[in-house]
Amino acid sequence: MAETTSLPAPERAALAAGVVRRLSHVARAIRHHMDADLAALGLTPAAARALDRLDPDRPLPARDLAEQLNCDRSNVTALVDKLEEAGLVCRRADPADRRLKTLVVTDAGRRAQVRVRRVLGDSRLLDGLGDDELATLGDLVEKISNGGCPEDCGGS
Amino acid sequence: MAETTSLPAPERAALAAGVVRRLSHVARAIRHHMDADLAALGLTPAAARALDRLDPDRPLPARDLAEQLNCDRSNVTALVDKLEEAGLVCRRADPADRRLKTLVVTDAGRRAQVRVRRVLGDSRLLDGLGDDELATLGDLVEKISNGGCPEDCGGS
DNA sequence: TATTGTTATACTCTATAACTATA
DNA sequence: TATAGTTATAGAGTATAACAATA
Numbered sequence: 001m002a003e004t005t006s007l008p009a010p011e012r013a014a015l016a017a018g019v020v021r022r023l024s025h026v027a028r029a030i031r032h033h034m035d036a037d038l039a040a041l042g043l044t045p046a047a048a049r050a051l052d053r054l055d056p057d058r059p060l061p062a063r064d065l066a067e068q069l070n071c072d073r074s075n076v077t078a079l080v081d082k083l084e085e086a087g088l089v090c091r092r093a094d095p096a097d098r099r100l101k102t103l104v105v106t107d108a109g110r111r112a113q114v115r116v117r118r119v120l121g122d123s124r125l126l127d128g129l130g131d132d133e134l135a136t137l138g139d140l141v142e143k144i145s146n147g148g149c150p151e152d153c154g155g156s
Numbered sequence: 157m158a159e160t161t162s163l164p165a166p167e168r169a170a171l172a173a174g175v176v177r178r179l180s181h182v183a184r185a186i187r188h189h190m191d192a193d194l195a196a197l198g199l200t201p202a203a204a205r206a207l208d209r210l211d212p213d214r215p216l217p218a219r220d221l222a223e224q225l226n227c228d229r230s231n232v233t234a235l236v237d238k239l240e241e242a243g244l245v246c247r248r249a250d251p252a253d254r255r256l257k258t259l260v261v262t263d264a265g266r267r268a269q270v271r272v273r274r275v276l277g278d279s280r281l282l283d284g285l286g287d288d289e290l291a292t293l294g295d296l297v298e299k300i301s302n303g304g305c306p307e308d309c310g311g312s
Numbered sequence: 313t314a315t316t317g318t319t320a321t322a323c324t325c326t327a328t329a330a331c332t333a334t335a
Numbered sequence: 336t337a338t339a340g341t342t343a344t345a346g347a348g349t350a351t352a353a354c355a356a357t358a
Binding site: 006007012013015016017018019020021022023024025026027028029030031120121122123125126128129131133134135136137138140141142143144145146147 | 162163168169171172173174175176177178179180181182183184185186187276277278279281282284285287289290291292293294296297298299300301302303
Binding site for chain 3: 231253254255256
């Protein structure tokens with residue numbers, strides 16, 4: 001609709017390739033920062049991201065957490081083991097369907113969530129942008145995020 | 157200079173946090189695509205990215221490759237092992253300093269580089285953006301990339 | 313039979329430490 | 336002694352396959 005595609009295809013492709021490369025680079029830097037900060041909280045990156053997905057008010061079956069994390073069920077076991085050892089999460093058998101184990105966030109887990117989410121939303125790397133630039137970037141990234149892969153974006 | 161910082165700090169922080177989260181999400185999707193495509197070339201992601209960094213015209217010491225990949229020397233050994241087994245790279249002792257082993261890209265390696273770089277620059281996820289949006293995104297990401305961490309961005 | 317969570321297993325990526333051969 | 340590459344080892348993330356309990 002509003003796509004003014006005026007660039008010749010080869011130039012467009014070259015430009016896009018450069019943007020993708022720089023995006024990957026920036027994302028790597030962001031992840032590097034975050035992983036270090038999460039480690040400082042005593043959590044591995046994957047465990048921290050799992051905790052981030054849990055809702056204290058609505059215990060989630062492990063199966064659903066796996067889906068949200070885009071990983072196999074079998075991995076969630078070890079992740080939740082870590083969170084449980086740290087006293088941040090409890091497993092509770094679902095009375096309605098005893099096959100399910102729902103993940104309950106403890107009080108300590110709630111406090112940890114606050115810290116984890118502060119890290120996951122840490123925007124040091126965006127400090128160089130003005131407010132308008134930040135807003136523009138947000139719009140563009142959201143547009144990619146929504147329309148980037150219109151078809152089979154369910155699981156992958 | 158051109159930073160019109162008019163947003164109240166809390167709102168700015170909330171906005172930035174959202175942008176960072178969406179950026180991370182998009183980057184994850186990009187990496188997911190790429191890793192699958194690199195696997196289809198018979199290369200692990202790390203090996204492919206190592207090959208990408210090599211220059212057929214200027215053999216690189218393994219030490220320098222490690223620096224470019226931001227990883228330890230010891231990892232490069234296994235990476236180059238894979239590339240050598242695949243016939244894409246050769247190790248050659250540097251005559252001037254026999255401690256060094258420079259990495260020579262073979263003819264097959266050159267052809268593989270073309271394919272790898274096509275994947276690494278694959279911009280399917282940006283197809284939803286118009287040319288002007290793409291250019292804007294490129295500028296913003298470059299600005300982050302350069303000014304994001306002004307101080308200690310050497311190794312980390 | 314089908315599904316959930318678990319276990320066992322394997323592969324990849326990455327880091328540290330110790331070893332070797334050079335310098 | 337210092338550096339380059341290697342090896343050994345370990346931890347983290349993720350995947351597949353098989354298993355027990357439950358539906």
